[in-house]
Amino acid sequence: MSGTLFDLRGTATAADSEADPVTEAPSPLVLGTERPLRPGSGVVLEANGTTIDVRGPAGSAFKVDTALLEATAPLIDLKGGASLTTSGSTVDLSLRAKVTSLGDALVKLDASTLTTAGHLVNVAGGSRLSVAGDLVRLANGSVLNVGVGVGGTLLNVSGGSIVSVGGALVGFSGATTP
Structure with missing residues (x-):
């Protein structure tokens, strides 16, 4: 596939109602308020034993x-030997985005592989990411490859953006990484 699996865009904005998690001062952010996707209680992208390859400049x-996404389960849950490869940042909050994850992890792998040429999670352009659990959880021999080819990081935060992670950046349970 070329492009992006889920491209969520909005136009309406409002001042961020949450405080900065570090300074506890009011946030200077102006964030998207439209919800183009309203996931229920389940995972947004779940793959079991399949291969997903997302190419192209965005990838x-x-x-x-400029949108709001609230999830009660992981955004990405790979299991049973599933493989996800992206040529860009896997999760890209590009501008005035607000993503809240209330589940045990934003990205979850169980006996699976995720490979990204860019950042695993990119939070840019005055966006906010709030994760109640781990940013990434790896279990049962899962493999996470970040920045393959062009370079990238696990978590990139830029442009005055704010990130809050309640658990570990990476939680391991019998996992290995190369």
């Missing part, structure tokens, strides 16, 4: 631009 699983 993301999720791109959120």
Whole structure:
């Protein structure tokens, strides 16, 4: 596939109602308020024993631009030997995006592989990411490859953006990484 699996865009904005998690001062952010996707209680992208390859300049699983996304389960849950490869940032909050994850992890792998040429999670352009659990959870020999080819990081935060992670950046349970 070329492009982005989930491209969530909005136009309406409002001042961020949450405080900065570090300074506890009011947030200076102006964030998207439209909800182009309203996931229920389940995972947004779940793959079991399949291969997903997202190519192209953007090459993301999720791109959120001036929009609001609230998830109660992981955004990405790979299991049973599933493989996800992206040529860009896997989760890309590009501009004034607000993503809240209340589940145990934003990205979850169980006996699976995720490979990204860019950042695993990119939070840019005055966006906010709030994760109640782990940013990434790896279990049962899962493999996470970040920045393959062009370079990238696990978590990139830029442009005055704010990130809050309640658990570990990476939680391991019998997992290995090369």
